[in-house]
Amino acid sequence: MSENPETTPAGGSLADRVTKPDESKPTDSSNVSAAPKEDGASAPAQGSAELEEPDYTVAVKLSDLQADPNNPLFSVKSFEDLGLDARILKGLSTMNFRKPSKVQERALPLLMSNPPKNLVGQSQSGTGKTAAFVLNILSRLDLSTEQLQMTPQALILAPTRELARQIVGVIQIMGQFLEGLVIGTAVPADSNARPSKMDCSVVVGTPGTVQDMIKKRIMNPTGLKVLVLDEADNMLDQQGLGDQCIRAKAMIPRTVQIVLFSATFPAHVYRYANKFAPAANEITLQHEELTVEGIKQLYMDCNTDEEKYQNLVQLYGLLTVGSSIIFVRTRASAVEIEKRMVAEGHTVASLTGGVEGSQRDAVIDSFRSGDAKVLITTNVLARGIDVSTVSLVVNYDIPEEYSSGQRTNTPDFQTYLHRIGRTGRFGRIGVAISFVSNRNEWEMLRKIQDHFQCVIDRIDTSDWDEVEEMIKKTIKNTRAQADFVQSN
Numbered sequence: 121m122s123e124n125p126e127t128t129p130a131g132g133s134l135a136d137r138v139t140k141p142d143e144s145k146p147t148d149s150s151n152v153s154a155a156p157k158e159d160g161a162s163a164p165a166q167g168s169a170e171l172e173e174p175d176y177t178v179a180v181k182l183s184d185l186q187a188d189p190n191n192p193l194f195s196v197k198s199f200e201d202l203g204l205d206a207r208i209l210k211g212l213s214t215m216n217f218r219k220p221s222k223v224q225e226r227a228l229p230l231l232m233s234n235p236p237k238n239l240v241g242q243s244q245s246g247t248g249k250t251a252a253f254v255l256n257i258l259s260r261l262d263l264s265t266e267q268l269q270m271t272p273q274a275l276i277l278a279p280t281r282e283l284a285r286q287i288v289g290v291i292q293i294m295g296q297f298l299e300g301l302v303i304g305t306a307v308p309a310d311s312n313a314r315p316s317k318m319d320c321s322v323v324v325g326t327p328g329t330v331q332d333m334i335k336k337r338i339m340n341p342t343g344l345k346v347l348v349l350d351e352a353d354n355m356l357d358q359q360g361l362g363d364q365c366i367r368a369k370a371m372i373p374r375t376v377q378i379v380l381f382s383a384t385f386p387a388h389v390y391r392y393a394n395k396f397a398p399a400a401n402e403i404t405l406q407h408e409e410l411t412v413e414g415i416k417q418l419y420m421d422c423n424t425d426e427e428k429y430q431n432l433v434q435l436y437g438l439l440t441v442g443s444s445i446i447f448v449r450t451r452a453s454a455v456e457i458e459k460r461m462v463a464e465g466h467t468v469a470s471l472t473g474g475v476e477g478s479q480r481d482a483v484i485d486s487f488r489s490g491d492a493k494v495l496i497t498t499n500v501l502a503r504g505i506d507v508s509t510v511s512l513v514v515n516y517d518i519p520e521e522y523s524s525g526q527r528t529n530t531p532d533f534q535t536y537l538h539r540i541g542r543t544g545r546f547g548r549i550g551v552a553i554s555f556v557s558n559r560n561e562w563e564m565l566r567k568i569q570d571h572f573q574c575v576i577d578r579i580d581t582s583d584w585d586e587v588e589e590m591i592k593k594t595i596k597n598t599r600a601q602a603d604f605v606q607s608n
């Protein structure tokens with residue numbers, strides 16, 4: 121299964137505290153968006169309502185998608201109709217969120233009603249699940265005294281440090297007008313750093329670190345009202361992470377509202393999710409609704425492993441049209457491909473669970489800012505990461521299930537969906553190319569196609585100019601979404 125970022129020694133942990141917004145300057149960017157585009161939160165006025173990308177002419181009208189009842193971004197209501205506080209609405213407006221998506225419109229009334237009820241929520245990748253759980257939390261916070269501001273009232277658990285930091289970025293911007301809001305990040309620290317106390321209103325972290333902080337009394341869980349598990353199926357299904365989530369839950373008040381979100385909930389995890397969040401309201405998707413229509417799925421035949429590498433190099437020009445993510449099976453091959461490409465004069469970066477936290481932070485931050493446009497990684501970044509400029513995802517290796525540490529030649533359907541979902545976010549157009557170099561990989565791709573009832577077209581590599589033109593056209597095509605629906 122996917123790499124577990126929590127395998128870094130549990131000893132250290134990092135508690136980045138975000139100070140209270142400067143009251144004289146409610147939009148102070150030093151607090152709200154210290155680095156432009158850091159950690160997922162779109163910089164103000166950079167929300168998805170405007171989909172023009174700088175280098176090419178993607179101009180899908182979000183309003184059209186949101187007016188189509190069959191689209192996951194559709195809604196009849198406005199954010200105002202959902203009964204949100206004026207200060208929260210102001211935060212949404214700086215993010216350029218004009219209308220809720222389907223999951224936001226459906227989840228928010230369920231989440232915000234009183235007495236609070238648990239929720240298990242499913243919606244396609246890139247359709248705004250983060251805002252759904254963050255808006256509920258911001259609505260439930262009581263920040264009326266300094267003591268309340270400094271005592272955790274909501275806890276969000278995510279499987280990786282990158283996703284936890286990204287969620288912090290979203291809360292910072294969405295909650296920037298809530299006076300007294302303090303956000304704490306609980307992720308593994310570099311080996312010699314000491315964790316600082318979680319004196320904050322909301323904690324976002326990875327389960328192992330949070331559990332450790334509660335145990336060491338660095339975090340006080342007694343005032344918690346909401347617990348969110350993002351990428352919940354992954355969190356509950358992975359041996360280490362699942363145990364940590366259960367232990368963390370056992371340490372917090374029984375009365376918390378439990379909220380589980382993911383784009384995927386395979387049947388066996390769904391049953392488990394219902395135990396973790398008893399008597400929950402449910403928002404689910406049908407099997408055939410899982411794929412995102414704006415993502416054009418393709419595959420490329422490669423005769424050998426070496427040919428995979430050569431094809432990747434051939435694609436380099438396309439990889440840098442926007443930003444792109446290359447997914448490989450192991451940390452070692454991520455590093456090796458990076459080294460080789462850099463030696464040949466290409467600009468690429470790699471991020472794996474094998475390096476220390478602060479180094480990982482530097483790599484993802486430079487990818488978000490656009491300094492690094494091509495990122496080679498493992499499953500560690502398969503889930504949740506939201507970088508709107510990603511127009512191309514490459515499955516250098518098809519994601520595969522593991523059993524007792526051994527490869528099984530069985531595709532990991534969920535991971536495939538999450539990986540390709542790093543592009544095509546909130547109505548954008550994206551391309552996902554899977555490399556196939558042997559019979560096993562070909563079989564796995566065929567199973568993926570059958571499983572999701574989707575079409576994965578072959579790219580003919582006999583003429584690279586043609587390949588380039590075809591992919592560029594797809595990325596640039598303002599109506600690729602409509603074309604893709606028709607081709608299915």
Ligand SMILES: Nc1ncnc2c1ncn2[C@@H]1O[C@H](COP(=O)(O)OP(=O)(O)OP(=O)(O)O)[C@@H](O)[C@H]1O
Binds near residue numbers: 162169220247
């Ligand atoms: N109502 C909205 N209007 C405009 N943009 C939105 C809205 N809701 C969310 N977005 C944007 O859509 C993008 C995807 O949102 P988000 O990361 O929450 O998706 P997700 O459903 O959690 O995806 P994943 O399953 O991959 O984690 C983000 O850039 C976010 O800012």
